[in-house]
Amino acid sequence: MNIYGFTYAQLEEYLRQHGEKVSKAPFIYQGLYKKQIDSLLDVPDIRLSLREQLASDFSLALPRLVQQTDGDDTVKFLFSLQDGSLIEAVLMRQAYGNSLCISSQVGCNMACAFCQSGRFKKVRNLQPAELTGQIIYIQKRLHLAISNVVLMGIGEPFDNYDNVMQFLEIISHPRGLALGARHITVSTCGLVPQIEQYALHPSHGLLAISLHAPDDETRSRLMPINRRYPVTQLMNAARTCIQNTGKKVMLEYVMLQEINDHPRQAQLLADLIGADDFHVNLIPYNETQNLNFTQSSRERILAFYDVLKKNHITVTMRREFGSSVNAACGQLRADYEKQQNT
Template sequence: MSEAIQKKEIKCLSIEELKADLKEMGEKPFRAGQIFKWLHEAVESFDEMTNLSKELRAKLSERYELTVPICVRKQVSQVDGTRKYLWQMRGGDCVESVLMRYEHGNTVCVSTQVGCRMGCKFCASGLFGLKRHLSAGEILDEVLFIQKESGEPVSNIVLMGTGEPLDNYENVLKFLHLVSCPGGIQIGQRHISLSTSGLADKIELLANEKLQITLSISLHAPDDESRSSIMPVDKRYPVARLMQACAYYFDTTGRRISYEYMMARGKTDRPWQAEKLASLLRGRPAHVNLIPLNPVKESPLQPSSRDTVRKFQQILERHGVTATVRRKLGPDIDAACGQLRRRTLEEGEIIQ
């Protein structure tokens, strides 16, 4: 094969796509299942695929790129065992992912982009802007190699790391199908949550896919004045338009939506905002996840007091809105999205 021909990323291919390629190569289609299984065991070389002939392994190496992320930095919480990873992907780009331990199993939080262009004021992920989208295979790598490095099985996935998943729609959709596909690690879609800052048109597009995932909306304020001041996306998709998309999502999929709400002192935590949020969600099957703010040094926003969070929660519950306070994991490590990558960039350990 000519070096001018760009190799395909093999982990981005479904079993059916692998079968089609193998047929074109003159190989038996059943080999696709074997290859797919090896890929989901996080092999680092085609030579590890020992039930394939040397000839086939050579063909695969010539035709495909096998992505292998490198762990640049790892932090382990001494409080709860949460692990935060900084992975170097192809081209030298670095992204974060997190392994969180719960009673019901291990959850991995994955990134979907290198950087982010949403510009939310409370998040470190977008401080350097968006560099590029991650491929479906690269997102999958975060799950596979955390499972390999930790030696622990992953049962749940949240797409809540660096990047806006719906801004990388096609690759994220492909990842969701790959990670839940029989023959691989097969994490069921009901064990996957996708968090979006509110790209209303993409939410409606996602609804039409009728997946079994949980959709989480990063709402963070119930009114346009407050929300647009911390989330620029609100200027393009105001609260009313976002809620219209959410209604369409529920009507189309029948799946309850979770609303993430960041508690920032004097900005999003006032009683009238709790009342407005309750009014906004009245009659909607919804769950509100109140999130204590992780401070970012470039942002003036500060976390709400425990008492303020409790009173906010009580107002919602009084109006019949289910609300819980997210437990803070990994308090002794760079817990917030983008903080570890940002600190490593500032220290000059990686250049991007």
């Protein structure tokens, strides 16, 4: 068992089952997440026999770093998991701290047309310890403090719902990494039942929805999931989330030249949002090698932005992160596997 996959409550249960006092749990969690110990024999302030028991029952295994690519504002990591599966994480250095974008699955079944990751079918879900491990590796081995975590790498987090929820409980625990809900963002391509379920847990982080088109015709072409959960149903689920949590929902909108970037589509998007508490994030498309999409021109992005602004929609334009380091999700893995096969 990997201890990085254990919630605080599970750790307390383990102690109880071993006839130990639950008052030991804070020392173990603090040892793991604050002191970042390398061996469970080093947990501070508990007796040797319990430390030995922990060390024999649990592993502290982390993903293995296969490749690191440094850019100006991003660092891209390719990790190998214990079964040899490859996943990616991207560190983004921002004015307010380091954000880490992590993967939630090996591959992805959602098949979004503009996404390199969608070309690798899902092999399996990541376990809670493999989700936590991506953060711990960066903090422990590279001595970088992570202040924000974004589940926007390879995979659809809500297609791995239970493990992702367990992971959120681990990283937000005050005795652990203590990441507050405003410092965690879960991004989904639009799995409506899971959005509705997630809306019942206001403490578990912000919600982002990869919308990318305001109408069913365009969205279904870009994202097959739209055929199962069309735009109106998706927006209704997002509204439920806003009402239940009292937090804004982010709408991610990747700008694709001549596909979804017409001012008419901006107006449609504004009408769809109305007066509700959404935040639109316009993202310049990160052009990958083998996909037939082009990044919208700056003029078209600005025109789109202006329409939203005129309609009093909260909108930002994301800086293009990581084009120099193959940071479009799935791209590093694709390049690495190509190199291995040549």
